[in-house]
Amino acid sequence: MSIVLDQVTKHYAGLPVVNDVSLDIGDGEFFVLLGPSGSGKSTLLRAIAGLSGVDHGRIALHGRDVTHVAARKRGVGLVFQNYALFQHMTVADNIEFALRVRRMRAKARRERRRELLRLVALEGMDERLPAQLSGGQQQRVAVARALAHKPEVLLLDEPFGALDAKIREELRRTIRQVQRELGITTVLVTHDQEEAFAMADRIGIMHLGRLLEMGAPHELYSSPATRFVATFLGAANLFLARRTPDGIQIGATTVAAAERAGGERENEVVTVVRPEEVELAATRAALSSGYLASGTVDEVVFTGALERLRVRLEKHQEHTPLLSSGEADSTPTLQVTRTQHEQRGFEVRPGQQVAVGVRRVHVLPTPLSSFTACASSAARAEALTHQPLLAELVARMKTRIGTRIEPQLGLADAPCQGRDTFVGTTVISSGELCAQEAEWLLRRGARDLLALPPQAQVPHRVLIHWVGEAARSATLAISASVLRHVPAEAVYVGIVPGDAAGTGHGQGMRELLDARSEAQAAHGLDMRTELHYGEGERQLALRLAEAPGQMLILGVTALADFTTRFQALLQGPWPVLIVRRGRA
Numbered sequence: 169m170s171i172v173l174d175q176v177t178k179h180y181a182g183l184p185v186v187n188d189v190s191l192d193i194g195d196g197e198f199f200v201l202l203g204p205s206g207s208g209k210s211t212l213l214r215a216i217a218g219l220s221g222v223d224h225g226r227i228a229l230h231g232r233d234v235t236h237v238a239a240r241k242r243g244v245g246l247v248f249q250n251y252a253l254f255q256h257m258t259v260a261d262n263i264e265f266a267l268r269v270r271r272m273r274a275k276a277r278r279e280r281r282r283e284l285l286r287l288v289a290l291e292g293m294d295e296r297l298p299a300q301l302s303g304g305q306q307q308r309v310a311v312a313r314a315l316a317h318k319p320e321v322l323l324l325d326e327p328f329g330a331l332d333a334k335i336r337e338e339l340r341r342t343i344r345q346v347q348r349e350l351g352i353t354t355v356l357v358t359h360d361q362e363e364a365f366a367m368a369d370r371i372g373i374m375h376l377g378r379l380l381e382m383g384a385p386h387e388l389y390s391s392p393a394t395r396f397v398a399t400f401l402g403a404a405n406l407f408l409a410r411r412t413p414d415g416i417q418i419g420a421t422t423v424a425a426a427e428r429a430g431g432e433r434e435n436e437v438v439t440v441v442r443p444e445e446v447e448l449a450a451t452r453a454a455l456s457s458g459y460l461a462s463g464t465v466d467e468v469v470f471t472g473a474l475e476r477l478r479v480r481l482e483k484h485q486e487h488t489p490l491l492s493s494g495e496a497d498s499t500p501t502l503q504v505t506r507t508q509h510e511q512r513g514f515e516v517r518p519g520q521q522v523a524v525g526v527r528r529v530h531v532l533p534t535p536l537s538s539f540t541a542c543a544s545s546a547a548r549a550e551a552l553t554h555q556p557l558l559a560e561l562v563a564r565m566k567t568r569i570g571t572r573i574e575p576q577l578g579l580a581d582a583p584c585q586g587r588d589t590f591v592g593t594t595v596i597s598s599g600e601l602c603a604q605e606a607e608w609l610l611r612r613g614a615r616d617l618l619a620l621p622p623q624a625q626v627p628h629r630v631l632i633h634w635v636g637e638a639a640r641s642a643t644l645a646i647s648a649s650v651l652r653h654v655p656a657e658a659v660y661v662g663i664v665p666g667d668a669a670g671t672g673h674g675q676g677m678r679e680l681l682d683a684r685s686e687a688q689a690a691h692g693l694d695m696r697t698e699l700h701y702g703e704g705e706r707q708l709a710l711r712l713a714e715a716p717g718q719m720l721i722l723g724v725t726a727l728a729d730f731t732t733r734f735q736a737l738l739q740g741p742w743p744v745l746i747v748r749r750g751r752a
Contacts, residue, residue, distance in 0.1 A: 169192045169193060169195070169228075170193055170195045170196075170197070170229065170320065170321060171191070171216065171227075171228070171229055171321060171353060171355070172191070172192050172193075172226075172228040173190055173191040173192075173212075173216070173225065173226070173227055173228075174190050174225055174226040174227075174228075175188045175189070175190055175224060175225040175226070175694055175696070176188070176189045176190070176212065176215060176222050176225035176226070176227060177189075177222060177223050177225050177657075178211055178212075178215060178220065178221075178223055179223050183628065184655060184656075184657055185208045185211050185377050186208040186212050186215065186222075186377050187208070187376070187377035187655065187656075187657060188378070188657065188694040188695065189208075189225075189374075189378070189379045190225075190379070190688065190694045191372065191379060193353060194353070195353060196351040196353055197353055197369050198344065198347055198354045198356070198368055198369045199354070199355050199356070199369065199370050199371075199372065200357075200363075200367060200368035200370070200371045200372070201213065201356070201357045201372050201374055202358060202359065202364045202371050202372065202374070202400075203359065203373060203374035204359055204375070205359060207374040207376065207377070208374055208376075208377040208378075209357045209374045210325055210357050212357075213323055213325055213355060213357045214325075215227065216229075216244070216323060216355065217239055217242065217244050218234065218237060218238060218239030218241075218244070219246075222235065229242060229243065229244070229320065229321060230320055230321075243319050243320045244319050244320070244321045244322070245314030245316075245317070245319035245321070245323065246322075246323045246324075247310050247311055247314045247323070247324045247325065247327045248310070248327070249325060249326045249327055249328075249329045251298070251303075251306045251307055251309075251310045252310065253306055253309060253313070255298050255299065256297075257297075258294065258295050259285075259290065259293050259295070259296050259297075259301070259309050260281055260294040262309055262313050263280075263281045263284055263312050263316050264278075264281055264316065265313065265316075266313065266316045267280060267316055267317060270317060280316060281294070281312075281316070284315055284316060285312060287312065287315075287346045287349065288309070288311055288312045288346065289308070289342060290305060290308055290312070293305070303331050303335065304331055304335035304336075307339055308339065308342065310327070311327070311342075311343060311346070315346070315350070315352075319352070320352070320353065321352070321353050321354070321355070322347070322352050322354040323354075323355050323357075324343070324354065324355065324356040324357065325357050326358055326359070327339075327343075327356075328340065328358075328360070328363065340363065340367055343367075344366075344367050356368070361400070361401055361402065364385065365385045365389075368384075368385055369384070370383060370384055371383065371384075371385055371388055373388065373396070373397050373400065375396050376652075376653075376655040378651065378652065378655075379692075380394050380652055380692065381394060381397050381692060388401055389401050389402060390530070391530060392530070392532065393533050393534075393692065394532065394534065395438065395532065395565060395566055396653075398532065402442065402443075403443045403503045403505070404440050404441070404442060404443075404503075405440070405442075405443065405446070405502050405503055406438060406566055407438070407439045407440075407441065407529075408438060408439075408537055409437050409439045409529070409531075410434060410437070411434060411435050411436075411437045411531070413434075416437065416439060416529050416531060418439065418460060418526075418529070419460070421458065421460060421461075422458075435537075436537040436591055436592055437531050437532070437537060438532045438534055438537050438567070439530065439531050439532065440530045440532060441502075441529055441530075442530075443502075443503040443504050444505045445526060445527045445528045446460075446479075446502055446503075446504045446505075446525070446526060447524070447525035447527060448477075448479070448504060448506070448510075448524060448525075449514060449522065449523045450522065450523065452523045454523065456525070457525035457526055457527040458525055458527075459524075460524045460525055460526045461481045461482060461524050462481075462482050462521065462523055462524065463479040463481045463521075463524050464480050464519065464520070464521055464522070465478075465516050465518055465519065465522060466480050466501065467518060468516065468517060468518055473507070473508065474505050474506065474507060475505070475506045475507075475508075475511050476503070476504070477503075477505075477506065478501055478502070478503060478504070479501065479522065479524060480501050481500040481501070481502065481524070533645075534649045535642065535645045535646050535649055536565065536567075536592075536593055536616070536646065536649040536650065537567065537591075537592050537593075538567045538568050538569065538570065538591060538592035538593070539558060539562060539567070539568075539569040539570070539592050539593050540571065540572050540590065540592050540593070540594050540595065541553045541569060541570070541571050541572070541595045541596075542573075542577065542595065542596050542609065543571075543573065543574070543577065543596065544573070544574060544575055544576075545573065545575070546571070548597070549573060550571065552595060552596075553569050553571065555620050555622070555623070556624065556625055556626075557624040557625060557626060557627075557743060558595060560626050561650075561653060561654075564653040564654075567592075569595075570591065570592070572586045572590075572594070573585065573586065574586055574609075577596075577605050577609075578601055578604045578605040579608070580608075582608075584612050584613075588613070589613065590609075590613050590614045590615065592616075593618055593745075594616070594617045594618070595618045595620055596618070596619055596620070597621075598621040598622075598738060598739065598740070598741075598743075599621075599739065600739060602619050602735075602738040602739060603730065603731040603732075603734050603738045603739070604731050606619060606730070606731075606738060607727055607730040607731050610724075610727055610730070610746070610748045614748070615748050615749070616646060616745065616746070616747055617746040617748070618743065619738050619745075619746070620743055621740070621741050621742065624741075624742070626656070627654060627717050627719035627742075627743065628655070628717040629657045629658075629715070629719070630647065630650065630654070630657070630658050630659070630718070630719045630721060631660075631708065631712065631718060631719070631720045632644070632647045632658060632661065632720075632721050633660070633661045633662075633663065633708060633720070633721075633723070634723030634747070635723065635724050636723070636724065636725030636750060637725075638725045638749050638750030639723030639725050639747055639749045639750060640686070641749075642723060642747050642749045643721060643722075643723030643747045644686055644687050644690065644691050644693065645690075646721060646747045647687075647693060647695075648687065648691035648692060650745065651693060656719070657696065658693060658695035658696065659695060659697070659698055660680065660683045660684065660695050660696070660697045660698070661698050661700060661711060662679050662680045662683070662697065662698065662699045662700070663676075663699075663700050663702070663704045663707050663708070664676040664699065664700070664701050665702070665704075666702070667701045667702070672701075680697040680698075680699055681697075683695075683697065698711075705733060705737055708720060708722075708737060709736055712737075712740060712742050713740070716741075718742050719742055719744070719745070720742060720744045720745070721744075722745070722747065723747045723748075723749065724746060724747070725748075725749060725750035726750070727748075
């Protein structure tokens with residue numbers, strides 16, 4: 169591998185701006201770090217270049233650990249957005265600068281310069297000053313200068329941002345040709361999706377300091393694993409749907425083109441429908457795809473080869489599918505993209521009634537779909553929906569929050585008054601009766617349960633632990649889903665009964681390695697690991713009490729003695745997310 173990052177972390181003002189990033193980039197690969205402003209991508213690039221130190225982790229280039237090696241000794245070439253050329257030097261002198269520093273002979277310098285100018289299509293411009301060049305030409309000089317000393321790695325920090333569209337496209341093509349000709353490993357940082365799609369062998373998506381997903385451009389677009397990637401890589405319609413043995417049910421309709429669920433248990437899922445996968449027709453019978461709903465065209469925008477529309481789904485219809493927007497009472501609105509061929513086949517205008525069909529639905533593997541605030545009265549449930557942490561999670565996940573009233577919540581032999589099934593993650597208030605209420609709900613079918621203390625804020629550290637191997641995979645999946653939406657450090661806490669002198673140390677270390685390996689491979693989550701000794705619940709309480717702003721994700725299997733065992737944890741000033749899997 170050309171570049172290997174292992175749990176690279178960088179803090180500013182005590183907060184992780186790069187958060188446990190692990191990454192392997194192959195020899196000769198063109199890798200693009202894509203993400204919004206503030207996602208940590210440029211900080212990570214500067215760490216690879218050696219222009220910024222790291223607080224934790226390791227950086228290796230071509231098998232050599234360079235974590236603490238000076239930038240000039242790392243063998244990288246770096247190109248910035250602002251060109252960074254020496255304005256008083258000619259093109260020739262700018263390109264040869266790094267070679268002069270390395271005391272290369274004049275003849276060899278000239279030969280290398282001519283070779284590079286040919287590569288970047290600037291032959292004959294040796295004696296011009298930067299001020300006599302266009303922006304695109306200056307950036308080509310910057311690329312040539314970065315390649316002059318034959319670096320093993322080329323790093324590009326948004327090099328096209330200051331250029332107009334046509335020059336940007338030409339320069340992208342030039343750099344890709346140069347990279348392929350030289351076979352140099354290249355990392356490009358950008359927030360431009362089109363740029364990433366046009367240049368990358370693989371793309372890594374960063375958000376809130378984390379590397380969320382990696383893959384080939386077409387794979388990330390067609391089969392994203394997270395809400396953020398689905399909505400960041402192009403437009404996307406997010407739906408809350410129902411996974412059934414017959415397929416994916418959106419509203420009252422089972423979409424024929426949906427991914428099949430086999431014999432899996434019915435549950436709520438988050439689905440993605442790309443705008444180009446939406447079909448419009450005059451009537452339901454005229455659709456060639458699975459019927460979704462009827463709607464009204466709100467907006468039609470001509471963009472040349474494509475037509476973009478917004479279609480408002482009829483809200484008065486029974487079982488109209490709810491588009492996940494973070495607002496339960498918002499009008500469901502679809503984004504639609506149509507080709508000219510589709511436009512000619514069925515012309516539409518604003519205000520027109522249409523039938524809406526779906527050609528393909530992609531189900532996100534996220535286990536967190538929505539939230540349901542549960543309390544003994546409507547007033548308490550409503551108050552719970554406005555708690556800061558819950559409101560923030562709902563907004564970031566672009567999902568909804570419902571309410572569930574259970575007047576006899578926590579009473580041992582009382583039945584549920586609400587519906588038989590639990591939708592999404594159940595949320596209750598922390599407090600003296602929290603453990604008793606949590607056990608009551610878990611015994612009646614709740615699988616994921618968030619105990620929320622008053623005024624809890626977004627955590628800066630999330631501790632992960634499970635009691636019983638049956639809950640392990642689900643706990644890691646839930647943890648990964650939460651940590652995609654909060655800028656928090658993830659720490660798996662392994663606990664071995666007894667003390668460090670006991671015989672369980674080796675087993676405990678193996679469990680740490682297995683937990684981290686599964687989190688990375690199955691869920692794309694990198695996390696720290698800690699090993700503690702003693703009684704499990706006490707060790708977790710001590711770790712949580714060390715600092716404010718923490719959260720616990722706890723996997724459980726058996727419910728015997730649940731209230732007694734976890735009462736102290738569920739009374740604390742920290743949020744606790746219970747993940748229950750397996751038999752009681």
